[in-house]
Amino acid sequence: MxxxxxxxxxxxxxxxxxxxxxxxxxxxxxxxxxxxxxxxxxxxxxxxxxxxNQAARSLVTHRTGLIALVLPESSTRVFSDDQFFPRLIQGVSQELETADEQLVLMLAGSATSRERIERSAVAGRVDGVMLASLHGTDPLSGALAKSGVPVVSNERVLGPVEVPSIGVDNRGGARAAVEHLIATGRRRIATITGPSDMIAGMDRLDGYLEAIEGAQEPVVASGDFTRASGEAAMTRLLAEHSGVDGVFAASDLMAEGALHVLRQNGFRVPEDVALVGFDDITRAAHTDPPLTTVRQPVDGIGRHLASQLLSLIAAEPVEPAITLTTELIIRDST
Amino acid sequence: MxxxxxxxxxxxxxxxxxxxxxxxxxxxxxxxxxxxxxxxxxxxxxxxxxxxNQAARSLVTHRTGLIALVLPESSTRVFSDDQFFPRLIQGVSQELETADEQLVLMLAGSATSRERIERSAVAGRVDGVMLASLHGTDPLSGALAKSGVPVVSNERVLGPVEVPSIGVDNRGGARAAVEHLIATGRRRIATITGPSDMIAGMDRLDGYLEAIEGAQEPVVASGDFTRASGEAAMTRLLAEHSGVDGVFAASDLMAEGALHVLRQNGFRVPEDVALVGFDDITRAAHTDPPLTTVRQPVDGIGRHLASQLLSLIAAEPVEPAITLTTELIIRDST
DNA sequence: CTGAAAGCGCTTACAG
DNA sequence: CTGAAAGCGCTTACAG
Structure with missing residues (x-):
């Protein structure tokens, strides 16, 4: 034709x-x-x-067969070497495979793109939307939820509206990491944090503080989950805090950055400084030395996001919040 | 509400x-x-x-306001540390900003997902589709083109159907790289290739062969654009071909891998072996030593993809093929 | 400039 | 099991 x-x-x-x-x-x-x-x-x-013809069909069924995964980041951040998004998408796809829904990714990096996405969703262009990696009290979730489109989010949503969420036990994972450092004899344990406007950043810091409380004086350097920020934070720790012999980095990427800086400055890991990351990305097992880290089930988040959204679309009851467990993976950096 | x-x-x-x-x-x-x-x-x-209501609107206007960028790769490959896709998307978004179209990304990694995407497009769910990073004679382009949906592709499409394409001068870029190595006195220049089923892989190899022809004996090690494949290829070159003093890698990632292997084996770059990459990713300027490479205008590809598709949708005439120029960026690895 | 009416291509009670 | 008919929510000649 x-x-x-x-x-x-x-x-x-x-x-x-x-x-x-x-x-x-x-x-x-x-x-x-x-x-x-x-x-x-x-x-x-x-x-x-x-x-x-899909339009004719949608007009009467009120279904489009499209599900959006909205990533409120610029494309550069989404496609970074952080393997979070691909793993998330893999989980989502897996769950969607059986449902008759096509996954579409929408990047909401700029103001105009978020506005367009909001209008799209409201106009009934998609059956539902999954939000991932929200920063602060992002108004997007509220706007969408209010409009009536089914919405779910990874990590709980800050702000007035209730959106069903799927998170991981960030706090418990961080606590386990720090307790492990304490148990293996570290006397001065610092943390390199994630962004302070993200749940994952906030909760991992809280976990560190809970574990360290009473035992040691907290030492905090802030980062944003990227390797570069890990390098910068470790450099600052070395310059401003002598005697640090343990570091809990809130992401593996930052841990990698810290590792790099430590070795450049002649510190042995784990002899001089023990190091724990968070995520368990593939490379964590291949750093030198292999990285002790807190594993989070990213594909599980993806699967739950999709299944919760599917339930919501089918007007079935859903859990207001699901928290998946994390697991401390002990390797040679501690 | x-x-x-x-x-x-x-x-x-x-x-x-x-x-x-x-x-x-x-x-x-x-x-x-x-x-x-x-x-x-x-x-x-x-x-x-x-x-x-978008469905009602589409039913009469035959327009959806949605444009798909279909990436025939698994999510893991799309979201790798190769910065090709984010740059491409940036270019596309830029061009789409003014048009009243929403970009949606669709990953066509599995057989079921490609089938679903094909049906989506045919069902009129999107106004047009951009294909990127096709392998071999991918049937997707043919199926889409035959169905009547406007389609454009980056790199020319192998196979029977004609799809307007936007490519870069891979061959000329590769030739310039190799000629530069020859001009700076390298006597035994090897190449590390991209995938043999992709235009970018094939054409860069052709450019190498054209330049080397008559001057030196070609030395070819195959890779697939990834860093790991660059390491493996360099390792093989070192083991099987003595005297190699220049390497043209068909991607910066592979060049990075090669660089790593060279240094591990005690070779100095550029003193012992000169190295040229392809792409000019951000990190190319920050390797040690900074990498000489062939810059390709990835965002330009994205912009042209979008504008060509928009023309096609508007039933305006379009160029059957556009080739953007590449540029040799000389740094310290040669 | 404006409205009545037709029509886009489907699905779904409803009656048989 | 099947068909005639209504209706989903818009846009667009057409006539005024």
Whole structure:
């Protein structure tokens, strides 16, 4: 079929099969139809290469078959060497495989793009949206939720609106990391934090503080989850706090950065300074020395995000918040 | 508005403004309307928070306002530390900013996902699709083109169908790189190739062969653009070909891998072995030593992809193929 | 400039 | 099991 030809409609198919549009529609939607009619319709569909017009369908069913994963980051941050998003997407895709929904990614880096996305969702262009990696009290979640589109988020959402969320036990994971450092004899344990406007950043810091409390004086250097920020933070720790012999970095990437700086400055890991990361990205097992870290089930977050959203779309009850467990993976950096 | 409430329709707005649906529609679509009517409608829209139903609109206009960027890769490869995709997306977004189109990313990693995407496009879910990073004679381009959806591709498309494409001068870039190595006195220049089923891989190898022809015996080690493949290839070169004093790697990532292996084996760059990459990713300027490389305008590819597609959608004539120039950036690795 | 009406291509009670 | 008919929410000639 070349461009400009009219695509065949249900009408075409029905006429060719010698049945009504209603019957043709029923075989397409897998509803009971007498076998001979069914066969005739199927033959007609194959013959003309019929594909239902999605707009017409959506107009009556109020479903589009599209689910959006909105990433409120610029493309550069989304496609960084942090393996969070690919793993998340893998989990989401896995869950969506069976559902008849197509995943679309929308990047909400700029103001105009977020506005466009908000309007898209409200205009009924998608059946639901998953929000990931929100910063601060991002108004996007509120706007979407208020408009009536089903929304779910990873990590709990800050702000007035309630959005079902899937998080991990950031606090418990961080606590386990720090307790491990304490248990292995470290006397001066610092932390390199994530962004202070993200749940994952806030909660991992809280976990550190809870564990360190009463035992040692807290030493905090802030970062933003990136390797560069880990390097900068470690450099500052070395310059401003002597005697640090243990570091809990709130991401593996920052831990890598810290490791690099430590070695450049002649510190042995773990002999002089023990190091724990968070995430358990693939490379964590291949650093030198392999990195002790807190594993979080990123694909699990993805799967739960998708299944919760699917439930929401089906108007089924959902958990207001799910927290997945984290696990301390002990390697050679501690 | 809570979930379950009926969203207001044009009818609601028209009634409230005391005009017909046609008039209300006209103000929404920015067509001439008497100022008083316009004001009344605008007030009504604001009052009820009206947003046009996209499905109804699409049904009559045959436009969805959605443009797909289809990436025929698993999410892991798309989100690698190769900065190709983010830069491409940046260019695309830039161009789309003014057009009233929302960019959606679709990952076509698995067989079921490509089938779903194909059906989506044919069903008229998107106004057009951009294909990037195709492998071999991927049937996706053919299927889409045949269905009548406007399609464009980065790099020319292998196979029977004609799809407008935007590529870069891979061959010329590679030639310039190798000629530079020859001109600076390298006597035994090897290449580390990209995937043999991708245009970028094939053409950069051709450029190398063209330049080396007659002057030296070609030495070829194959890779797939990733850092790991660059390491492996360099290791093989060292083991199997003595005397190599120059290397042209078809990607900066592979060049980085090669650099790593060279230094581990005690070779100095550029004194013992000169090295040229391809891409000019950000890190190329920060390796030790900074990498000589062939810069390709990835954001330019993105911008042209989008503008060509927009033209195609508007039924305007487009170039069948555009080739952007590359530029040799000389740094300290040669 | 404006409105009545047709039509886009489907699905879904409803009646048989 | 099947068909006639209504309706989803818009846009757009057409006539005025």
């Amino acid at each position: 070349s461009r400009g030809d009219r695509r065949p409609t249900l009408e075409t198919v029905a006429a060719l099969a010698g049945v009504s549009r209603a019957t043709a529609s029923r075989v397409i939607n897998d509803q009971p139809v007498a076998p001979p009619s069914r066969r005739a319709v199927e033959r007609a569909i194959a013959e003309v290469g019929y594909v239902p | 809570s979930r379950g409430d009926r969203r207001p329709t044009l009818e609601t707005v028209a009634a409230l403004a005391g005009v017909s649906r046609a008039t209300a529609s006209r103000v929404i679509n920015d067509q001439p309307v008497a100022p008083p009517s316009r004001r009344a409608v605008e007030r009504a829209i604001a009052e009820v928070g009206y947003v046009p």
